[in-house]
Amino acid sequence: MARVLSGVQPSGDPHVGNYLGAWMRWAREQEAEHLYCVVDLHAMTVRFDPALLRERTLDTAAWLLACGLDPDVCTLFVQSHVREHTEAAWVLACVASMGELGRMTHFKEKSQANDFTSAALFTYPVLQAADILLYHAEEVPVGDDQRQHVELTRDVAQRFNHRFGDTFTLPRATVPKVGARIMDLQNTDAKMSKSLESAGTIRLEEEESATRRKIMRSITDSGSEVRAAADKPGVTNLLELFAAVTGAEVADLEARYAGTGYGDFKRDLAEAVNGALRPVRERHAELRRDPAELEAILAKGADKARAVATSTMATIRERVGLLPSGA
Numbered sequence: 437m438a439r440v441l442s443g444v445q446p447s448g449d450p451h452v453g454n455y456l457g458a459w460m461r462w463a464r465e466q467e468a469e470h471l472y473c474v475v476d477l478h479a480m481t482v483r484f485d486p487a488l489l490r491e492r493t494l495d496t497a498a499w500l501l502a503c504g505l506d507p508d509v510c511t512l513f514v515q516s517h518v519r520e521h522t523e524a525a526w527v528l529a530c531v532a533s534m535g536e537l538g539r540m541t542h543f544k545e546k547s548q549a550n551d552f553t554s555a556a557l558f559t560y561p562v563l564q565a566a567d568i569l570l571y572h573a574e575e576v577p578v579g580d581d582q583r584q585h586v587e588l589t590r591d592v593a594q595r596f597n598h599r600f601g602d603t604f605t606l607p608r609a610t611v612p613k614v615g616a617r618i619m620d621l622q623n624t625d626a627k628m629s630k631s632l633e634s635a636g637t638i639r640l641e642e643e644e645s646a647t648r649r650k651i652m653r654s655i656t657d658s659g660s661e662v663r664a665a666a667d668k669p670g671v672t673n674l675l676e677l678f679a680a681v682t683g684a685e686v687a688d689l690e691a692r693y694a695g696t697g698y699g700d701f702k703r704d705l706a707e708a709v710n711g712a713l714r715p716v717r718e719r720h721a722e723l724r725r726d727p728a729e730l731e732a733i734l735a736k737g738a739d740k741a742r743a744v745a746t747s748t749m750a751t752i753r754e755r756v757g758l759l760p761s762g763a
């Protein structure tokens with residue numbers, strides 16, 4: 437049983453790709469040793485609005501619960517509720533080098549895309565390393581774009597262990613195999629995006645009619661065959677979406693829709709997607725109607741996380757020679 441930790445940024449609108457590509461699996465495989473963290477501090481590294489940050493932090497937690505994370509099984513918490521994350525990040529920033537942080541493609545891309553680059557955007561991976569190392573996580577389920585940050589975490593942990601004595605477990609990224617990687621329904625070159633408003637993104641929070649419309653208008657390829665192939669990226673993506681929401685095999689779906697054309701296929705797909713999302717959407721709405729319950733769940737999650745984080749932090753402080761405060 438591996439210790440698992442992952443983080444979700446409370447930015448943008450969650451979509452079906454988040455659910456199928458990650459959250460559904462996290463829920464299915466959850467265990468006592470798994471921690472999931474809404475990383476509100478990371479969301480502050482680019483321009484943000486305080487009211488929106490608060491709202492999205494709560495909303496992201498509600499979606500994770502609605503997707504099936506059970507606070508009585510795993511640990512779900514908000515990053516800023518456990519102060520040790522920022523404390524550990526400082527120590528780790530003293531062990532990470534400017535050179536290795538400067539090589540992060542996440543930093544290079546974000547700093548180029550925006551007029552203002554915060555210092556925290558640069559040290560972002562150090563805070564992520566703290567998230568992971570405080571809990572001795574062995575596995576970090578992330579998207580491909582986060583692999584580099586987990587590698588950096590490993591390097592920093594190794595350097596710390598070498599200089600100050602064995603303290604941290606070296607984590608590794610677990611990136612899901614292709615298949616659950618759902619692409620934009622209007623542009624199969626891009627993943628569905630949380631931040632871009634696109635007719636090709638099926639948002640978790642939208643009317644079933646909107647989901648149906650997006651699927652019916654999704655791009656397909658020339659011809660009329662429902663078949664997964666390299667020259668049919670649109671249909672292939674829809675087949676993979678269909679397979680992911682129903683658990684069916686792509687080959688079986690191809691057989692079922694042989695000779696029917698795209699229309700019937702899309703209609704059934706829309707029904708399958710809405711059917712799979714219905715209980716998730718309902719549970720989310722329920723949770724949002726009761727903010728007190730949601731806050732209580734998060735407070736309990738933070739307590740569970742803190743119990744581990746304070747103990748690791750005490751070791752870190754001792755190893756690096758910080759004077760005990762006495763009191």
Ligand code: TRP
Nearest residue numbers: 441442443444445475564567576
């Ligand atoms: N940087 C990650 C992302 O943008 C989010 C994240 C923060 C994270 N801390 C983490 C992921 C710790 C895994 C583990 O997706």
